[in-house]
Amino acid sequence: MNILIDNKSGAPIYDQIYSQIKSQIISGALREDDMLPSIRGLAKDLRISFITTKRAYEELEKDGFIYTLPGKGCYVAPKNVELLREENLKKIEEHIDEIVRLGASCNLSKKDIVEMVNFSLEEQG
Secondary structure (H helix, E strand, C coil): CCCCCCCCCCCCHHHHHHHHHHHHHHHCCCCCCCECCCHHHHHHHHCCCHHHHHHHHHHHHHCCCEEEECCCEEEECCCCHHHHHHHHHHHHHHHHHHHHHHHHHCCCCHHHHHHHHHHHHHHHC
16 A cells, blocks of 8 residues: 655645545555554554544544454455445546636637537547
């Protein structure tokens, strides 16, 4: 598992850890029942407080991405298809918002944007 902390990003460190682990789970880089590094071990590797890592793991568990076995560690939870669908829908909406914003900056009409989307869909086959 690869986690990179960007001290210049402005995002809290626990959120960076949360986002990167979540992304690796959603992409399949981390698979169901894979063991995550221990909270203390990851904190040591990243040279951060174990409390920061603990918070990231707690958030991941609360959101259903990992589960904890007391005395054994934290593991990737079985993928919740609805949860993954929601995550992907959220990403699509963010991309659509960006498309609309960029389209407006280029004076594209709704029709132009729809045509571009339809063309892209046809290319995908």
